[in-house]
Amino acid sequence: MSSQPPDEFTSGAGDQPDAQWEELLRSMFGADADEALRELRARGLDPAALAAGSGLSNDPAAMKHVLAQVQRLLASSGNGPVNTDVAHDIARQVAVAEGDPSLTPAQVRSATEALSVAELWLDAVTDLPPAGGKRYAWSRSEWVEKTLPAWNALAAPVASSVADALSTVLRDQLPGGGDGPDALSFGIPGLPAGALGADFDPAQMMRRLGSAVFGMQIGQATGTMSREVFGVTDIGLPLLPEPATALLPTNVAAFAEGLDAPLEEVRLFLALREAAHARLFTHVSWLRGHLLGLVEAYARGITIDLDALESQLSDIDVTDTSALQSALSGGVFGLQNTPEQEATLLRLETALALVEGWVDEVSAQAALPHLPHAVPLREMLRRRRAAGGPAEQIFSTLVGLELRPRRSRDAATLWALIAVQGGADARDAVWDHPDLLPSPLDLDDPSGYQSRRAEVQAEQTDLDKALADIFNEADGSTGDTEAEPDGSPRT
Incomplete structure (x- = not known):
């Protein structure tokens, strides 16, 4: 039997269950071990009771494993989704x-x-x-x-x-x-x-x-x-x-x-x-x-x-x-x-x-x-x-996501073709805006990229012109002239 009273903690590393548990608890709590052990005692938990209740008193390695796992979980820092x-x-x-x-x-x-x-x-x-x-x-x-x-x-x-x-x-x-x-x-x-x-x-x-x-x-x-x-x-x-x-x-x-x-x-x-x-x-x-x-x-x-x-x-x-x-x-x-x-x-x-x-x-x-x-x-x-x-x-x-460019060969072929047709300036100018990026259809058919891009640009030009006409009409500046009551021209 231990010579210490059951409510006293021992600091030795002897063979008694309470000593083994205290040693492990001290290794867990580090510099705050004394305060932590006092808190355990206040809750009615002492090394002898823990050792007896755990069923692991005869297996120090198993005890250490269990407590180490608990320590790692309790010591997890931060509240973010990734530790x-x-x-x-x-x-x-x-x-x-x-x-x-x-x-x-x-x-x-x-x-x-x-x-x-x-x-x-x-x-x-x-x-x-x-x-x-x-x-x-x-x-x-x-x-x-x-x-x-x-x-x-x-x-x-x-x-x-x-x-x-x-x-x-x-x-x-x-x-x-x-x-x-x-x-x-x-x-x-x-x-x-x-x-x-x-x-x-x-x-x-x-x-x-x-x-x-x-x-x-x-x-x-x-x-x-x-x-x-x-x-x-x-x-x-x-x-x-x-x-x-x-x-x-x-x-x-x-x-x-x-x-x-x-x-x-x-x-x-x-x-x-x-x-x-x-x-x-x-x-x-x-x-x-x-x-x-x-x-x-x-x-x-x-x-x-x-x-x-x-x-x-x-x-x-x-x-x-x-x-x-x-x-x-x-x-x-x-x-x-x-x-x-x-x-x-x-x-x-x-x-x-x-x-x-x-x-x-x-x-x-x-x-x-x-x-x-x-x-x-x-x-x-x-x-x-x-x-x-x-x-x-x-x-x-x-x-759940693969970060592999599955179609990089098709993309390289497209970039090479753009450079051949319009030079390196035309190739690099595609990066001017995300809306200019080639689509999967362009990777499927690189040879048709320029004609499709020309159609898009033409449609954009028509749209810009239509929007300009709408804004001009809203401002009352259509470009036509009307006569004032005195006969002078009014814009």
Whole structure:
């Protein structure tokens, strides 16, 4: 028996159940451990009672696991749909899982010089000026730090829907339907009813749970992408709030190992694509908001299949965040898009294809005079982009949306044809306004684009003239003259 009275806490790490529980509780509460333990005592909860009631007193590892899971849920920071702290930690861990060596000065110099050369070559094929801003060489961890806020924002609309669905499903699974003393243990095996306190809010816990799980998903996807991307524009969406270009030398070198082209050529070709993307996102002022707005509009319309989610969660421990993460990867999004989503998805896929096609065409034209392997490198990047990687598949599962430009080849053909018929100025002028963007019909039939555009312009001219006549009539200035009573002309 313990030599301490049952209402006294011991600080040793002996074999007695109360000592083991106190040690674990202190590790949970950190600097506030003394205050937290006093609060537990005031509620009639002491380590000996917890240990006896849990049934885990003979298994310290199991006790530690249960309490650690509870701690992670209670410690979830913020009230947003994505737990950004969890996302950050997971992303950093995944990014370095296969190694993330610090960049050497030579690697930094080679990357930034390649970006500088790319700007000079692009000047010869497009009138869109350089993006400006800094040129970076980043490690995988640095890429995570810089782009993670954008991924959190992209996933937030869907994460909010998932959090609501989780709250509904898990509340139904809790003892007493989420009410009563049993629910205050959150259904955790071995944790006595009411052990988390009378002020414990299961609904708030479930929202934090959903936020933490989605943070894990975002972190996993972002960390995996950091091992695949070459810069900040590979996905076709603007991920930085300010103009900048970047290369990841570690990933560029890994990609070049399997190719016949030398590393220097590969680096320059990828730098051309990065710089071309940056020019487009920087100087086509409406494009960033257009793309992100379409992603958000589609994501907000996604529905969660509650039956599928409940089936996924029926046999798992709700405190096991890894199991919850796997459950959410099992396909819980509604199977049918709404008509509005279908229209938004078509616009988004077309816009992504046009961005990718323009970059593909412009970077290839800039590379041809300088890089002997420009053609095979272009084809390699096309196939890689069309197939997508594990990270894009994770993101697709995460938000129910594939960010792959399915028709980038058709778009590149269209851009090339516009340049042949009207020059590079005509090609780049299409980006002057979103209403000028080619449609899916233009991707189907690039050769008929110019005639269709001429018809649209003619109709617009007629409409402008009709509107001008209407406004002139409303102002009383038709151009005709009438006589005043004294016979003088009146306009």
